[in-house]
Amino acid sequence: xxxxxxxxxxxxxxxxxxxxxxxxxxxxxxxxxxxxxxxxxxxxxxxxxxxxxxxxxxxxxxxxxxxxxxxxxxxxxxxxxxxxxxxxxxxxxxxxxxxxxxxxxxxxxxxxxxxxxxxxxxxxxxxxxxxxxxxxxxxxxxxxxxxxxxxxxxxxxxxxxxxxxxxxxxxxxxxxxxxxxxxxxxxxxxxxxxxx
Ligand SMILES: [Cu+2]
Numbered sequence: 001x002x003x004x005x006x007x008x009x010x011x012x013x014x015x016x017x018x019x020x021x022x023x024x025x026x027x028x029x030x031x032x033x034x035x036x037x038x039x040x041x042x043x044x045x046x047x048x049x050x051x052x053x054x055x056x057x058x059x060x061x062x063x064x065x066x067x068x069x070x071x072x073x074x075x076x077x078x079x080x081x082x083x084x085x086x087x088x089x090x091x092x093x094x095x096x097x098x099x100x101x102x103x104x105x106x107x108x109x110x111x112x113x114x115x116x117x118x119x120x121x122x123x124x125x126x127x128x129x130x131x132x133x134x135x136x137x138x139x140x141x142x143x144x145x146x147x148x149x150x151x152x153x154x155x156x157x158x159x160x161x162x163x164x165x166x167x168x169x170x171x172x173x174x175x176x177x178x179x180x181x182x183x184x185x186x187x188x189x190x191x192x193x194x195x196x
Pocket of ligand 1: 118119128132
């Protein structure tokens with residue numbers, strides 16, 4: 001019965017499930033893409049920027065631990081990593097970013113932080129954690145597309161995940177271990193993209 005909620009668009013589902021008023025999510029992706037393409041005017045700012053992958057390193061590490069926790073049906077581990085991810089996001093100093101990057105960072109990090117908070121706060125509700133992991137994965141994908149990743153990542157898609165709407169996650173390995181399905185359908189998914 002509760003599953004009906006999942007039929008709505010993810011943002012709506014998230015809002016409904018969490019009753020959070022400040023969730024701004026779906027708009028991020030488009031903005032991010034347009035930001036990426038037009039980027040010639042700020043060479044000076046770019047030169048002084050922190051190395052991109054430094055920004056994402058710890059964030060990606062904690063994201064991957066959430067992914068592992070969920071794939072192992074271990075909501076406690078996912079929660080621990082979710083809390084660590086909130087910390088990692090909080091530690092990023094965006095003051096030296098270019099204007100473009102700063103905007104991307106602010107848009108994505110606010111949403112990712114909220115998703116990570118909910119994952120952290122719900123160790124006993126793995127279905128709920130997985131709902132947030134759908135959006136978190138989109139955020140982290142946008143983040144590594146904009147800032148790069150120290151390690152190679154694979155974007156893995158599964159059409160059955162997220163209650164049949166389809167969802168993707170990021171993995172450091174080509175081995176498929178579905179964090180949305182866990183034991184129930186651990187090997188469901190196909191690699192769509194390699195990100196480096
Ligand atoms: Cu929630």
